[in-house]
Every structure is written in C-alpha cells, then in structure tokens.
Amino acid sequence: MTKKKYTLQNNPFVVPTNDGKVIKEHFGIPTTGNTDMSLAYMTAPSGWSEPFQTPEFDEYTFIIKGQKQFIIDGETVILKAGESIKIEKNTRVQYSNPFSEACEYISICTPAFSIDLVNRED
Template identity: 65%
Template sequence: MGFKHQTNPIQIPVPGGKTIAEHFGIPSTGNSDISIAHMVAPPGWGEPFQTPNFDEWTLMVRGKKQVEVDGNKVILSAGESIHIEKGTTVRYSNPFSEEAEYWSICKPSFSIDLVNREEEI
C-alpha cells in the first residue's frame, strides 16, 4: 500500500496532564524511522532536562512553550518552530497561563530508551 491514512492516533499517557496523540511512530504504526505527534501541555507543565538520541522538530499551533537549550531560554509562539539536534541537552516546559498546543516530529522515532531524561530533583 502506498499510503497510510491515520484515523486513530495512539493516546500516550504521560504525567503532568500533557496529552500526546501519536499519529506515526513506534506505538502507533511500528515505525522506528520517524514519529509525528500532536501534543497539548497544560499551564505549569514541564519535564526534566534530557539529551535525546534523535532530532526533534516542534511546530507551535497555539499558546507558548519554553525551550531551555545551550544556556538560552527560547519562547516559541503560535506559528513558530524549532529544531533541536540529537545529542543536545534541552528542557521543555509551559510556565505560561494558557495551554500550549504543538506538533512534534522526531527522527528516528521518539523512544523512552533514546530520550535520556535526567532525574527530577
């Protein structure tokens, strides 16, 4: 078959109230080459620093998301995007008062074994 029409993305449970609907990737389609997921992060959400073994692209739909990378704080707003190269230490969060809605693309696919999250303090 030359195409895959995704009508039922996999809902991936995560702590902190963030929702992940993975359209393509390991859990949803068995594809380890690339993952594409729609995410909504509530106000106050954050995760620990991580140094993933995959490239990650984030495309903001609405709200804002904070990205701490290389000693900088980058604020992504709707219509903006960022590419984080594999091996870069990064922290994603939403310290703002509105939900952050965005798409995430990882190559190779996101995997908990490849994300290398630091322990929470």
C-alpha cells in the first residue's frame, strides 16, 4: 500500500478562548504534533484585543475579511482584507480589532504556535 503524500484536515482543533475569538488550528501541535509550523483560521470579533506579547516564533497573517490592528514596537499598522504581514520572532506586538466588523484571517507560525512561546504580558 502506498502512503499518501498529503494530509487532509477537516477536523481542526478549536482552541478554548474566553474573549470571543474563534481559533481553528488546522495544522500544529494539537492536531498533528508538528512543532515546525502551525496554520490556523481565526475570527476576531469587533472590540477584541490581546495583551502585548513577544513571541518566540515568526508569524505570518493574511486578512480574509475585515481589518486587524497591530501595534509593533510602538508603531500602529492596520491590515485590510487581501493584505498580509510577517512579524519576526522576538518582536513586541499587540493584536486587536477595534473596528465595527469581525475580522477573519489566517495565521501561520514558524515554529508552531505554543502558549509557552507567546510570552504575553500581564
């Protein structure tokens, strides 16, 4: 029997949150055990924000719908649908959606997202 050279993901891991954000991790530590990279589809509701953090991974974000605000080393960057950004590891950043519409986006982290590597501020 020939081993398949692809992995179809139709049952992503839904990360538990308490801030209204929906995170569906398709590939990464909880779904495949892969520590090299993770891929997640997310929806951030209007008014959502996270504390500042300094992740130990590169993060690529592609906006599907709506807008997302990034404060990166003190600079405010706003991405709109169809735009993308790479934030290098060990960069202080805050993510938020202060806009009236929910934001849908895809995030890829290398190495894979892990709460132990996020370094969120209190």
